[in-house]
Amino acid sequence: MKRRELLKAMATLPLLPLLMRSSVATARGAATAMAAKLRSRVRPGDPGWPLATQWKQLERDVGGRLLKLEPPFVRCTTSPTGGDCAEVLKQLDNPFALGDNPALTQTSGWADAWTSQPSAYAVAAQSTADVVAAVNFARKHHLRLVVKGGGHSYQGTSDAPDSLLVWTRHMNQVSLHDTFVPQGCAGHVAPQAAVSVQAGAMWIDAYDAVTTRGGRYVQGGGCATVGVAGLVQSGGFGSLSKRWGTAASNLLEAEVVTADGQVRIANARTNPELFWGLKGGGGGSLGVVTRLTLRTFELPEFFGGANLTIKADSDAAYRALIAEAVGFYRRALFNPHWGEQMKFYGGDTLEVSMMFQGLTKQQAEQTWAPFLDWVHARKDCRVTKPFQVLAAPARHLWDAEFLRKYLPSAIVSDDRPGAPRHHILWAGDHDQAGWFIHGYQSAWLPASLLQPGRQAQLVEALFTASQHWGFALHFNKGLAGAPADAIARARDTATHPQVLDAFALLICANGSAPAYPGLPGTKPDLAKARREATAIDHAMDAIRAVAPDAGSYVSESDYFLRDWQQGFWGSNYPRLAAAKRKYDPDGLFFVHHGVGSESWSADGFTRLA
Missing domain, CATH: 3.30.43.10 (Uridine Diphospho-n-acetylenolpyruvylglucosamine Reductase, domain 2)
Structure with missing residues (x-):
């Protein structure tokens, strides 16, 4: 080094600490700015919004x-x-x-x-x-x-x-398998009949392929226009879950895109914690599911339904009617043959809307005969909608052409030109199209409430709740009374453990006509909505008096639920949170009250300290 260069270098030595501090400060400032950027997602007009x-x-x-x-x-x-x-x-x-x-x-x-x-x-x-x-x-x-x-x-x-x-709407292929073995599981599991469904398919697409054309059964949702992927990830109950378990419990394998952009196969041996989390851990929290494969089952000979509406003439008569309905359910319907609902309304009204499998029409009628005898023997209860039982070969449950011919009033078709002929939904689900919710709550009801020593408490709670707002007992959304194999499969899912010992999911809700922002001529009546939400609160207070620790079904629950981690997943939540940290450590996937959402603001844009 030349003397002049040496002297110049020596002259800068006193400045080194200052330069170092400045460099460190600059680096820290950059790091702070990056951290702030990572804490906040960008919106249109923000610095960093894509060009x-x-x-x-x-x-x-x-x-x-x-x-x-x-x-x-x-x-x-x-x-x-x-x-x-x-x-x-x-x-x-x-x-x-x-x-x-x-x-x-x-x-x-x-x-x-x-x-x-x-x-x-x-x-x-x-x-x-x-x-x-x-x-x-x-x-x-x-x-x-x-x-x-x-x-x-x-x-x-x-x-x-x-x-x-x-x-994912356009990813809707459905493929049947006679001998499916999950990847990496050869030699560990026996080949079995299954169906692979892409993420955008609706249940009517799966039912048409599996049951109508394939002659087998897949456990899915009751509403035919619900997406397969979302229902499976939330747990998934159909009309006959009391026989075949939840949709999640019958998942054999999934293809998932995780937050790092990797395409992963998830099954019992490959990415098993991701697989478990997808089985009831809630949609949109762990990754984007692109394909699911579900086990299928042999069809029973018949599927059918039973319908009836009864009006009691007084509160005392209604209490007696509720007590008889609860007792009859435990004696005759608390088994894998029966699913769906009894609805209890103000005005002292009971509406029965049940489905069955594995019984003939005559057997179903014989099952209900004692209850009908009790009703007809009373002078203070009137049948306002006559008892009706329908049954058909199981393959026709979602057969659009069969239903158009023999039961047209039960379905609504997609009437757009060029729509697939199999695109139908049950008429009872039609009023949900675009609806605006006023209030919605649910609670798992433990089977212990059906025991003789507790039925009186349950009956009084149901009566009291009905005086505030109507509700339905969804018997198919509790697995108590299901076969041991269905319960064992459901136990190995992330769904709230209470489902295993629940005889029903009670749902109390109401809504009104579509109220999309900007929709001409509509404006929701918020004052009415709030009154109804308060009435639903009071009804649920009566129910929780006899089921104080009851959890909720994540897909059908209160938006405002406070302790949602416990309410949706109970003791499963810590394991779900660990899966979230492993597969989405930076929280790319966010949904309201989804796993890990407590780390973000309510709108999902700002990470909380």
């Missing part, structure tokens, strides 16, 4: 299937008499049409909770590669990510403003 060129690159990556969404009724504002406005209004009562619109959800909102608002952009995924591209883009740019298949979430988890939506 137009970056969105264009994503569009290329997904084969042109990037959609810029707008509020669905904006054209009704700009052109209220135009054809586009008329068409969207025409289809508001068609759940198939609602599902085919990425800017709409099957529920339009919940009073004082949320309203349906579209994402900024949507990837209309047609392949797992499309999902990977969307997940990587959201992670790289710190975007709020939303996943929607069927869009039936009551909690509002199927959309979020200012977000990127992964929309």
